[in-house]
Amino acid sequence: MNKVDELLLKEVIDESIEKASAYNIRKNGKSIERKISPYINIIPKKNKNGLDIYVKENTKFGIIHIPVIISKSGLKDTVYNDFHIGKNSNIIILAGCGIHNDKHEDSQHDGIHRFFLEENSQVKYVEKHYGSGKGEKIINPVTEIHLKNDAKMTMDSTQIKGVSETIRVTKAILEKNATLIINEKILTADKERAKTEFEIELNGENSSIQVTSRSVATDKSYQEFYSNVVGNNKSYAHISCDAIIKHEGKVLAIPQIFAKNIEANLIHEATIGKIAGEQLLKLMTLGLSEKEAEEIIIKGFLK
Amino acid sequence: MIKLENVSFKKENKSILKNINLEFMDNRLYAITGPNGSGKSTLAKLIMGIEKPTEGKIYFNDIDITNLSINERAKLKISYAFQQPITFKGITIHDLLKIAIKKEIDKKEACEYLSKVGLCAKEYIDREINNTLSGGELKRVEIASIIATKPKIAIFDEPEAGIDLWSFQKLINVFKYLKEDMRGTNIIITHQEKILNMADEIILMETGKIINVGKKDEILNKLLHSEKCCMRGNYE
Numbered sequence: 108m109n110k111v112d113e114l115l116l117k118e119v120i121d122e123s124i125e126k127a128s129a130y131n132i133r134k135n136g137k138s139i140e141r142k143i144s145p146y147i148n149i150i151p152k153k154n155k156n157g158l159d160i161y162v163k164e165n166t167k168f169g170i171i172h173i174p175v176i177i178s179k180s181g182l183k184d185t186v187y188n189d190f191h192i193g194k195n196s197n198i199i200i201l202a203g204c205g206i207h208n209d210k211h212e213d214s215q216h217d218g219i220h221r222f223f224l225e226e227n228s229q230v231k232y233v234e235k236h237y238g239s240g241k242g243e244k245i246i247n248p249v250t251e252i253h254l255k256n257d258a259k260m261t262m263d264s265t266q267i268k269g270v271s272e273t274i275r276v277t278k279a280i281l282e283k284n285a286t287l288i289i290n291e292k293i294l295t296a297d298k299e300r301a302k303t304e305f306e307i308e309l310n311g312e313n314s315s316i317q318v319t320s321r322s323v324a325t326d327k328s329y330q331e332f333y334s335n336v337v338g339n340n341k342s343y344a345h346i347s348c349d350a351i352i353k354h355e356g357k358v359l360a361i362p363q364i365f366a367k368n369i370e371a372n373l374i375h376e377a378t379i380g381k382i383a384g385e386q387l388l389k390l391m392t393l394g395l396s397e398k399e400a401e402e403i404i405i406k407g408f409l410k
Numbered sequence: 411m412i413k414l415e416n417v418s419f420k421k422e423n424k425s426i427l428k429n430i431n432l433e434f435m436d437n438r439l440y441a442i443t444g445p446n447g448s449g450k451s452t453l454a455k456l457i458m459g460i461e462k463p464t465e466g467k468i469y470f471n472d473i474d475i476t477n478l479s480i481n482e483r484a485k486l487k488i489s490y491a492f493q494q495p496i497t498f499k500g501i502t503i504h505d506l507l508k509i510a511i512k513k514e515i516d517k518k519e520a521c522e523y524l525s526k527v528g529l530c531a532k533e534y535i536d537r538e539i540n541n542t543l544s545g546g547e548l549k550r551v552e553i554a555s556i557i558a559t560k561p562k563i564a565i566f567d568e569p570e571a572g573i574d575l576w577s578f579q580k581l582i583n584v585f586k587y588l589k590e591d592m593r594g595t596n597i598i599i600t601h602q603e604k605i606l607n608m609a610d611e612i613i614l615m616e617t618g619k620i621i622n623v624g625k626k627d628e629i630l631n632k633l634l635h636s637e638k639c640c641m642r643g644n645y646e
Contacts, residue, residue, distance in 0.1 A: 407500030
């Protein structure tokens with residue numbers, strides 16, 4: 108790996124790869140480094156690009172790194188990764204994609220990640236997307252989540268500047284007592300475009316989903332947020348979409364909640380607006396300039 | 411010392427303050443009172459620089475600060491507590507106190523400022539400044555952020571607004587501390603008799619004008635015998 112690769116890797120996964128129980132680094136469309144453990148196996152797919160990651164039952168405190176880096180301009184890389192998490196396991200997965208493109212050809216990564224969590228397993232999934240260079244960088248992640256009874260997954264997704272275009276699709280099916288928590292942070296600048304879609308089916312009794320989306324659209328960037336949560340059983344959903352707009356930034360939010368069961372309790376909150384004038388004034392009365400106050404408010408908002 | 415000289419303020423052609431002349435001396439507590447709409451909050455905002463006078467000058471220790479920005483005045487150690495404390499997403503009490511002090515401080519030091527406003531510090535320090543805090547808690551966090559700036563001039567805009575009896579009693583203790591232990595000038599806009607009673611001087615306003623300025627007892631006596639008495643004692 109050269110210096111650009113190392114920088115991209117650090118931006119995507121801010122943790123030493125040595126800490127991982129198992130990992131696979133994909134660079135410019137090919138796996139370049141892999142490590143497995145007695146409890147976590149990583150097997151390349153035979154019929155298409157991608158991996159099958161198997162976590163054995165009862166595996167605790169495992170950490171898996173699955174980063175993708177692209178530094179070759181014009182590359183369009185599609186990868187299919189399936190995570191099979193055994194019963195009663197509790198693991199952390201750090202993934203994401205960093206693209207550096209300084210040329211006129213588009214660089215693109217489409218990552219299709221499917222998660223199959225068996226009963227009573229837990230996953231914390233941290234996904235970060237990053238772009239650098241003046242060329243177009245396109246990242247389209249698709250995340251499909253299947254949670255069996257009592258499974259729990261937390262997904263923290265971050266994209267702070269640099270990605271020209273993204274369509275982020277997250278689909279989930281939850282069974283009995285399953286819990287899904289999604290925290291999404293997006294900041295778009297210049298003419299970047301970001302679209303987020305959530306499709307959640309709460310099938311099991313006492314299944315629950317909590318989505319917190321915080322986004323900032325600055326300059327002439329544009330964001331869309333769609334969510335569609337269906338409560339098919341006694342279930343709970345809380346979808347919160349907060350967006351700050353600056354300059355000529357635009358945000359469209361379209362929430363949809365569909366209760367198909369009398370015991371389904373579904374909530375959606377969405378707020379879009381510029382930074383509140385009083386927030387700026389408060390920080391200015393403590394000695395900050397307007398620009399400094401704005402930076403602190405946005406940093407806190409996306410924290 | 412803060413001095414307002416022939417200060418007037420108009421908004422949308424409506425006269426809000428008319429020819430105000432006032433001096434706030436060092437190390438004294440001033441209460442500004444008067445009916446709603448009399449211009450008290452606007453006066454406080456003019457001192458902080460949140461609004462600018464349409465006529466007149468404001469001096470701080472003989473320096474003309476009329477055209478200084480809010481943050482420039484903050485750097486001169488003028489501070490202002492909002493009537494409705496401001497809430498944030500993702501900014502904690504610890505973060506706010508660090509901004510107020512203008513340096514990195516550890517949680518222990520931050521806790522000391524919270525203790526001064528009667529908040530059990532460890533429970534609060536990492537909490538976000540949002541509506542999960544009660545009105546009284548937000549108010550005291552707001553005041554802690556003012557104390558942390560070590561102000562020479564501290565302005566409080568109706569600190570009693572929107573809080574319950576329990577919180578009000580604790581607030582009174584905070585102002586006692588400010589009066590007795592902090593050097594500097596405190597200006598409190600209030601309708602509350604208990605706070606008026608703590609003041610060295612009271613300024614009475616009505617329809618954008620100063621009606622009376624004087625020692626606490628003298629003004630309180632006049633207020634009690636006035637038909638337009640504006641004091642509230644419902645926290646008694």
